[in-house]
Amino acid sequence: MHLIFxxxxxxxxxxxxxxxxxxxxxxxxxxxxxxGHGEQTGSTLINHIDYSKKVIDHLEAFILACxxxxxxxxxxxxxxxxxxxxxxxxxxxxxxxIVPCDAELRAWREMTGRTLMYLGTEAQEVTRIFCGIPQKVx
Amino acid sequence: MNIxxxxxxxxxxxxxxxxxxxxxxxSGLPLYxxxxxxxxxxxxxxxxxxHRQEREGWGFTTIEKGTGIGSLEADFSGSFLLDSVTALLSxxxxxxxxTIDQSAHLRIADELTELTRKCSxxxxxxxxxxxDAERYDTFTECYRKGLAWIDRSLxxxxxxVIEVAxxxxxxxxGPDGFLDNIGGxxx
Numbered sequence: 001m002h003l004i005f006x007x008x009x010x011x012x013x014x015x016x017x018x019x020x021x022x023x024x025x026x027x028x029x030x031x032x033x034x035x036g037h038g039e040q041t042g043s044t045l046i047n048h049i050d051y052s053k054k055v056i057d058h059l060e061a062f063i064l065a066c067x068x069x070x071x072x073x074x075x076x077x078x079x080x081x082x083x084x085x086x087x088x089x090x091x092x093x094x095x096x097x098i099v100p101c102d103a104e105l106r107a108w109r110e111m112t113g114r115t116l117m118y119l120g121t122e123a124q125e126v127t128r129i130f131c132g133i134p135q136k137v138x
Numbered sequence: 139m140n141i142x143x144x145x146x147x148x149x150x151x152x153x154x155x156x157x158x159x160x161x162x163x164x165s166g167l168p169l170y171x172x173x174x175x176x177x178x179x180x181x182x183x184x185x186x187x188x189h190r191q192e193r194e195g196w197g198f199t200t201i202e203k204g205t206g207i208g209s210l211e212a213d214f215s216g217s218f219l220l221d222s223v224t225a226l227l228s229x230x231x232x233x234x235x236x237t238i239d240q241s242a243h244l245r246i247a248d249e250l251t252e253l254t255r256k257c258s259x260x261x262x263x264x265x266x267x268x269x270d271a272e273r274y275d276t277f278t279e280c281y282r283k284g285l286a287w288i289d290r291s292l293x294x295x296x297x298x299v300i301e302v303a304x305x306x307x308x309x310x311x312g313p314d315g316f317l318d319n320i321g322g323x324x325x
Contacts, residue, residue: 007268009286096146097270109271130266130301131144131286131293133310 006129042066163217208249243284
């Protein structure tokens, strides 16, 4: 698994597409899932993922669904580890702003941190994208 | 060298950028500061005065250019500091009548690209506003997306890209040995 993270609009997906020579067809977008905004539980969402697609994008949307359904994202991911071991996983880095006033956003920010720590350990490769430029982290 | 600098707010970016611009003028080139803030009230006036005082003694010639950066007139063989890209975008994107110019980022990115062709010693300062956990309104989200567009364009077109994070200066892109021989650089 290759983990790609970075701030919003930094070119994470563009990098993944270029690096792996894939198109939009090979991208599973967690933010576009039905229920990607909290209508469904994290476990329902993760069961919908089509792992035949190379790239899993906007993992932070799946994590937000987990926050809303009271599930721990990294545990759900650990249960399905065999399925994404050859995937490219893209997640927004939302760790560096002011602590949000909204409790749900606070929980989302922290769960995203825990999830990225877990995925960073599991990944063969970790890349951060800064203003379109990749930096090798691992 | 054309250099793009970004990072979080109030972490020493501007001071570091001033030092780089001064270093690039070390051989006696004219040194320009492109001031981008458009004052709207007394608070802004006071801020501008404070910034001007902070730059005193550095040898900068200040050029006010908050909008229409493409029409900048100066001796392009000189060394420039443009601080900040962030202000250029807000000046042009948010109109007085409350509307937003949704193509402002495209125009500014093109104008700044043109400047990187005209000038070979320009330091651009922007702000890294992309890693917080907040839900923004459409206007703010449009601004973040637009600024990221300009940042990525500058990062592509500049020879060096630097991230400043609380005194830690990280070279994201740059020629080998870049910044090695800057013992005199204060930051």
